[in-house]
Amino acid sequence: MDIKSIIETANLAWNKALNSGSVKTLAALYTDNSIISAGNGIIHTGRDEIEKLFMEFVKNGVHNHTLEIIEVGGSDKVIYQVSKWNANAAESSSFGGIAMSVLEQYSDGKWLINSHVWNVKS
Template structure:
């Protein structure tokens, strides 16, 4: 009986450890999404730029691949300048290793059409975060599409 209880306790400990690690990854994604949305919705492109690695890649669903923080910042500045606001990210799936987290989810935002009327739009995104040498997480790759 004692061996059985030790076995059950050890199994519980392993399961709890895995659950805590998953929770930690989920919390990291929620934190990263919160930082991203906060910076974008405030129009703070400089803070948004700092969430990306220097050599980050981004594809905004038009067949192009932008490379580097400056190119990423220029794209987001154009969105801010054109009135895109209220950006939100909803996570669908998370895949992780010790030094990389990949998120697949949905994004939504508000803007204005050519007549100045308010519109909402969104799509699917894939976001890859990598752990840096100092232990922080930065975006290495960001890809999205837009659904009509």
Template sequence: MKKFLVFLFSMFSVQLPVVAEELSVNNQVDFANAQWNKAFNAGDVDALTQLYKNDATLSPGNGAILKGRDAIGQLFQSFVDNGVTNHRIDTDSIYVSDNQITQIGYWQADGKNAEGEKISFGGVLSLVLAKTEEGEWVIQSHIWNMQP
């Protein structure tokens, strides 16, 4: 399947702009991933949280489920404050139905360990995009784990 332009967690706008119908699903996923990555890597948590629906859910692989933009923003702010950067996404699979696109893939980012040394880490992610009544794609659900 084609990649869906997003995001990553690498470009921004308050919400993903309406994407022309002629764009392929892969291009939409790729765009969405680029928007997400741009916002996160710039440390712009406000722009990042605007990519999520107001009632979005997020599970960061620790058994918790965060609900809503405020809770999601607090988590991402903690990552930014702790020096996590260079986030990227590699799409593996895309599933489409009606006004929803689900992406399964891999993520990777850089940070620092307790000694201040650069480290890389990553894992698997699942991201569900929902099309709003205005025709914009926003994140409804985001789940990831971290590989040891």
């Protein structure tokens, strides 16, 4: 199993979904009971909440999101990544930080995000 390739494929799909404004596609990359936090102490659970959160990002003009892998690991059916992320806001300012996500493999072979936490560099 090439963990880095799996993560790179997942990252490409994630960036494509957010950058195109397709929040339904983005939410589908998460498990039904995913937990995410945007570094503000608020936890969002499940695809509906995730979709609402990312809809706000899209409405606020977040675009050109990228991920640069720092580290990957895991085994069998659970893998993780630590990455640097960067994006632009509506006014073209750039912002970013560090993200960590955990992916689970399901019986159909599909990898979905189970946990995703990030911060914003000040």
